[in-house]
Amino acid sequence: MTELTMCIHGHFYQPPRENPFTGLIPPEPGAEPFENFNEKIHSECYRPNAELGNFELISFNFGPTLAHWLEAQFPVTHDRIVMSDKRHRRTFGVGNGMAQAYNHTILPLARHRDKATQIRWGIADFAHRFGHAPEGMWLPEMAADIDTLAAMQSLGLRYTLLCPHQVRDPNGDWVDSRMPHYVRLSDNRYLTVFLRDEQMSNRLAFDPGLTASAAHFADWCRDTAHTDSGLFIIATDGETFGHHQHRRQHFLRSLLRTEASRVGFQVTTPGGYLRRHSPTRDVVLVEQTAWSCAHGLARWNTGCACTSGDQRWKLRLRTAFDRLAGSVDALYENECRAWIDAPWKLRDGYINVMLGIIEGPDLLRQFSSRAIPTEATRRLLHLLEAERYCQAMYTSCGLYFEDLGRIETRNNIAYASMSVDQVKLATGLDLSPGLRSDLAAAKSWVTQETGQDIYDNVVAHRRA
Incomplete structure (x- = not known):
């Protein structure tokens, strides 16, 4: 492995805000001057990132229930996001969109047949919108167990994203998060897992001073990498880019179009990376874990x-x-x-x-x-x-x-x-x-x- 590569993954999702009985979102205090937070976040994040072409540069998943709302309310933005995956697929031979389990259910806490339904519905929604089967799936809250990964693999999915604390080396050695790994399933099957770089991801998400300048962030990432090779996956909520941190859609565009390559990073996606580098090492899944709870799945x-x-x-x-x-x-x-x-x-x-x-x-x-x-x-x-x-x-x-x-x-x-x-x-x-x-x-x-x-x-x- 001689490439130094960077992947930005945006997890685009909002809780369903519609009144379940009417299908309409009621006015929400705090969203002013918009009627509700979905419209506010669309204006600050989804639309500007789609207009700037950022969805062509990143890896992303878009929650199915949110995508349904977006398609109905802002079809131009929805279609731009879909076209971003199609253009990426034409250019690189693989799409950059990932599916998501349909209702954002914590899958390890669900019964097996409910896991299967959530995964199948997520795959079907993705294929319906993007015109091709997904290769990867975002697990809600990155919550994982072996049964979930096995269900994903049996339905044709190749990979997912996890945090480093969710896997361990079979021999107790350090797990290198700069490369994809296999999680072995039954019957000699496996699913590939990519590991989020915790330091880079958390600084991007929660340190607005560091992301005020794409050049500054790129320099910091290069210094933090301490290597000339490996894959650094920066995974965070997609709403970071414009909503949680205002105007960071411009930061994202500059980072991925110019600044990352200036300091030596190639920009990639999980699917594109797998085309060039197959996993060579196994890891053991630490079951009943997630990215947003320090107590397993107790939250x-x-x-x-x-x-x-x-x-x-x-x-x-x-x-x-x-x-x-x-x-x-x-x-x-x-x-x-x-x-x-x-x-x-x-x-x-x-x-x-x-x-x-x-x-x-x-x-x-x-x-x-x-x-x-x-x-x-x-x-x-x-x-x-x-x-x-x-x-x-x-x-x-x-x-x-x-x-x-x-x-x-x-x-x-x-x-x-x-x-x-x-x-x-x-x-x-x-x-x-x-x-x-x-x-x-x-x-x-x-x-x-x-x-x-x-x-x-x-x-x-x-x-x-």
């Missing part, structure tokens, strides 16, 4: 010291969601038994209905060896919608922050209520008493309201 499960206050509500909320999902799954499987040969493959395929590629009844016909009556079709489609909302209620943002009463958690509870509604439309059964009882155990340490209070509030406002 999205039992709660931890990453956030303040009484965090017991997190496990209680997750338990309520798990019980609801189990009930919905059982009803869905029971309804499928008479008509559908592979119910979970059908759910995986439902992304094509969500993307508007196919109508629901046509999808059902693809998965049934017999004609499905109209009433059974109606029930199945309602239950598939119930499954869709069950996936949405696990969006990680609802468990990331400190308080049950935040809008992200309220939206997740609203998704749960929509799943309940779809089940009732399909079967006549009302799952709300059990869900409300479970949610009552989750209590805000700030407002003292419970998950049941929030559920009743969101349902009342929907029906008002």
Whole structure:
């Protein structure tokens, strides 16, 4: 390895801000002069980076739910981002976009079939937008376990990005983050992992003084590298470039077009790098880890010291969601038994209905060896919608922050209520008493309201 290379990866994602019942984002205080933060971030980050051509220079993933909003509200920006990947693919023979698990679910905390659905939906959304299958996938919060990596590999993905603390050398030696590595799976399979350079990534993300000048940052990176070879991956939230740090879209353009090469770095992407350098070493995955929690995955499960206050509500909320999902799954499987040969493959395929590629009844016909009556079709489609909302209620943002009463958690509870509604439309059964009882155990340490209070509030406002 004689090249000195740099890759900037932007993780572009925002929590779904839409009211789950209307699909519209309500006015958000603090976003002024814009109606909401999505519009504000579009103006400060997504649009200027697309206009400057920065998406052609970086590796990036764009969250599917955010991309759906962007396509509807600002199609010119959406299409510029898509064209950036296409131009990069024409020039280098490989795209620079990566897929993302669809609902930004913490995959190691999900059941295996839910992991598979999230990965399949993310792949399908990417292929629909960008016109080709992805080679890599961004794991939400970089949360990883072997089951997740194996599911990714089995679905045709080649690589992902992780932090150095998430892997270890089999012999206890130092792991060189300046090269890709293999994580061995079962049956002699493997997935390639690229490792984020922690120092460069964190300084770029959190030291605005260092990024005030692209030339200064490039000089600092060259001095920090202490080598004339190797790959340095700088991975951070894409919103850093213009929103978290104002006008850093110009910094990014200057860094990758002129300053990085001036100090000796070649600019690359993970897919492009793999075309020239195959991994030669194995690493062992440190399971149940993420990039944004020092306590494994506790931030999205039992709660931890990453956030303040009484965090017991997190496990209680997750338990309520798990019980609801189990009930919905059982009803869905029971309804499928008479008509559908592979119910979970059908759910995986439902992304094509969500993307508007196919109508629901046509999808059902693809998965049934017999004609499905109209009433059974109606029930199945309602239950598939119930499954869709069950996936949405696990969006990680609802468990990331400190308080049950935040809008992200309220939206997740609203998704749960929509799943309940779809089940009732399909079967006549009302799952709300059990869900409300479970949610009552989750209590805000700030407002003292419970998950049941929030559920009743969101349902009342929907029906008002």
